[in-house]
Amino acid sequence: MAEIAEGGGGGGHDKGKKRAKKSSTKVDMTPMVDLAFLLLTFFVLTTTFAKPKVMSLVYPAKLTDEEMKDIKPTKINNAITFLLTEDKIYYYEDEFFPKGNPQGEPPTELKETNFSPDGVRALLAKGNKYVIQERERLEKLVESKQMVDSVFTQKMIEAKQNKKALKVLIKTDDKATCKNFIDLVDELKIADIGMIAPVDILKSELDLLKAKAK
Amino acid sequence: MPKSSPSIDMTPMVDLAFLLVTFFMLAASIRPSDPVDVDIPTSISDMAIPANVVLVTVDAGGRVFFKMSDPEAKRELINSMMGKYKSLKLTEKQVEEFTLMETFGCTVGELPQYIDLSTDERRQFNTSGIPYLDSTKNQLKDWIDFGNRAAVNSGRTAYEVAQMDGLNPDPKDFVPKFILRVDSKTLYANAQKVIDVFRELELNNLNFITSLEMAPL
Numbered sequence: 001m002a003e004i005a006e007g008g009g010g011g012g013h014d015k016g017k018k019r020a021k022k023s024s025t026k027v028d029m030t031p032m033v034d035l036a037f038l039l040l041t042f043f044v045l046t047t048t049f050a051k052p053k054v055m056s057l058v059y060p061a062k063l064t065d066e067e068m069k070d071i072k073p074t075k076i077n078n079a080i081t082f083l084l085t086e087d088k089i090y091y092y093e094d095e096f097f098p099k100g101n102p103q104g105e106p107p108t109e110l111k112e113t114n115f116s117p118d119g120v121r122a123l124l125a126k127g128n129k130y131v132i133q134e135r136e137r138l139e140k141l142v143e144s145k146q147m148v149d150s151v152f153t154q155k156m157i158e159a160k161q162n163k164k165a166l167k168v169l170i171k172t173d174d175k176a177t178c179k180n181f182i183d184l185v186d187e188l189k190i191a192d193i194g195m196i197a198p199v200d201i202l203k204s205e206l207d208l209l210k211a212k213a214k
Numbered sequence: 215m216p217k218s219s220p221s222i223d224m225t226p227m228v229d230l231a232f233l234l235v236t237f238f239m240l241a242a243s244i245r246p247s248d249p250v251d252v253d254i255p256t257s258i259s260d261m262a263i264p265a266n267v268v269l270v271t272v273d274a275g276g277r278v279f280f281k282m283s284d285p286e287a288k289r290e291l292i293n294s295m296m297g298k299y300k301s302l303k304l305t306e307k308q309v310e311e312f313t314l315m316e317t318f319g320c321t322v323g324e325l326p327q328y329i330d331l332s333t334d335e336r337r338q339f340n341t342s343g344i345p346y347l348d349s350t351k352n353q354l355k356d357w358i359d360f361g362n363r364a365a366v367n368s369g370r371t372a373y374e375v376a377q378m379d380g381l382n383p384d385p386k387d388f389v390p391k392f393i394l395r396v397d398s399k400t401l402y403a404n405a406q407k408v409i410d411v412f413r414e415l416e417l418n419n420l421n422f423i424t425s426l427e428m429a430p431l
Contacts, residue, residue, distance in 0.1 A: 033224070036231045043238030054393060054421035055259035062413040084402070172402045178272075179398035181405075182255040182422060190258060190429065198409075 057185060060197050079167040080127055082184060083201070083209050084176035089113050089120065089184065090212060093127075096205065110212045115183060124191035130164035131156075131192045160194025168193050171201040173209055248317045249336040250279055255398040257424035264391045266369045268361045269423075270354070271317060274397040276404035277343030279319030280357050282365065288313045290364035291357070295322065298356060304329070319343040322353055346411055355411050358392075362417065365390035395423040 076095050083090040090110040097108050113119045125132060138155050141147040147155075159165065168188055172181060181198075188196050201209075250273045266287075271279040282288050292312050296302050299322045304312065308329045320328045320341045331339060346354035369388035376383035392412060396405045412420060 029228070033228050033231070036228065036235055040231055040235045040238065043235065043242055047238050047242045052254060052263065052423050053257070053259050053426050054261050054263050054391075055257045055424050056261065056419065056421045059409060059413055059418045059420060061416065061418050062410070172406070174401065174403040176402040177398065178396040178400050178402050178405050179255050181402045182257060182396075182398070182424060185422075186257040186259075186424075 055182070055185065055189070057196065057198070060199065076167070078127065078164065079169065080123070081169040081171060081205075083110060083205060084170065084172045084180050084184065085209055085213050086175045087177065087180055088213060089115075089180070090209060091123070096202070108208075110208055112212075115187065120184070120187045121191065124166065124168075124187065124193065128166040128191050128193055130162065131159050131166070131194070134159040134162075135192060156192075157194070160192065165195065166191075166193055167195040168197070170196065170198045171205060172198075173201060173206060248279075249319065249333075249339070250277070250317065252395055252397045253399060254395065254423055254425050256427040257422075258427060258429040259424060260426060261421075263393070263423070264387070266365055266372070266388060266390045267393050268358060268365055268390055269317075269393040269395060270358070270408055271319070271395040272397060272400050272405050272408055273343075274399045276400055277319060277341070278346050278354055278408060279317045280344055280354070280361070281317040282361055284365060284368045285313040286371075287361070287364035287368040288315075290367060291360050294360040294364065295356065298360075302326070321345055346408060352411065354408065355415065358411060358417070359415055362390060362392075362415065391421055392417050392419070393421045393423060 078094070080091055080093055081096065083092075090112050092108045092110055095108075113123060115121075135156065138147065138152050138159075142149065142152050170181070170184060185196065248271075250271060252271060252273055265283065267281075267283045269281040269283075271281070273279070282291065289309065289312075292304065292309055296304065302322050302325060304326055308326060311329050312325075315329065318328065318336070320339065321344065324339075324341060328336065328339060328341075344354045344357060346352055366389070369390055373383055373385055373388040376388075394405065394408065409420065412418070
């Protein structure tokens with residue numbers, strides 16, 4: 001292998017005497033090794049190990065106009081509505097009052113936030129305290145073997161659907177990108193939020209968003 | 215003085231090289247070349263892509279592409295499409311080629327021409343993707359609707375086969391799933407129009423393709 005031929009040519013000593021040439025038992029493997037490394041380089045560079053994953057998101061059912069009429073507005077408690085535009089996130093808590101509510105509260109103001117740890121994440125952790133405490137309590141039970149995993153999963157689903165859990169609405173304007181949207185949904189999943197509703201933006205909200213984003 | 219040989223024994227190194235070649239060859243999965251490049255957003259979700267899927271791609275420019283995982287379901291799908299769009303006429307060979315095609319995106323009128331192209335030519339093919347904005351002639355809606363029906367049937371067949379093989383299959387694994395592959399740079403408004411098509415068909419449970427990122431601690 002990769003021998004350097006010594007005493008090349010094999011000429012020299014034959015003075016008419018015929019002697020069987022000693023043939024070498026070594027095969028030159030250099031081309032094969034070259035090829036092996038070539039293939040190795042190719043596969044190393046082309047292989048991707050990270051298989052894409054999926055993130056599930058349930059959308060609200062689409063209602064016809066007639067069905068919409070039958071729905072009466074309900075009072076929303078413990079909710080955050082996110083408004084996305086370009087790469088910015090705005091939000092307001094609970095209900096939306098463009099002109100202040102009858103009880104004399106001031107009109108809703110949009111607050112800006114971002115994807116830093118003390119932005120959306122801190123906000124959600126504060127709002128979703130109930131589910132986070134519930135998870136800690138249940139995880140302790142699982143650790144001390146008082147609860148099995150399947151019951152834990154079931155209890156977590158129940159906790160996320162509880163009245164005290166945070167509800168999140170996501171509204172986008174026509175400039176929001178998918179990256180922004182998916183990043184936000186990802187933050188919601190990190191914060192254990194079970195009720196996520198991507199819904200259409202209202203005209204009054206859109207106006208407010210435009211005024212704010214300027 | 216003995217002459218020292220200039221050669222080094224390279225056997226261990228070559229052994230290792232071949233071992234690595236073998237490993238990477240087996241680990242590599244051949245990725246079918248898609249007619250469109252998509253920059254996938256990231257999330258912490260670690261759910262694998264299910265087996266029986268209807269996949270809709272939205273690229274950075276808002277063009278829409280369609281894909282189904284099961285070739286048998288695709289045969290049923292194209293037959294349903296030919297039943298609805300009378301102008302769409304495909305030869306037996308083109309139908310065969312369609313079932314083998316991965317992601318595709320073109321109007322129904324362009325389809326016969328599109329099928330006859332090679333994989334590389336499909337990348338270059340100048341198309342606006344599957345039409346999905348028009349509410350009366352929404353071709354994407356038909357692809358999804360017929361695709362869903364075909365996938366339900368093929369899923370049922372696969373479930374029965376698994377049952378007959380004495381396995382204990384979970385029916386949930388055979389129900390078709392709906393997957394959206396959106397480019398991170400595309401406007402959400404584009405994706406929303408596709409999502410609305412799904413919602414009109416009462417398919418509200420959607421999945422977004424994301425690549426894995428580390429969860430924060």
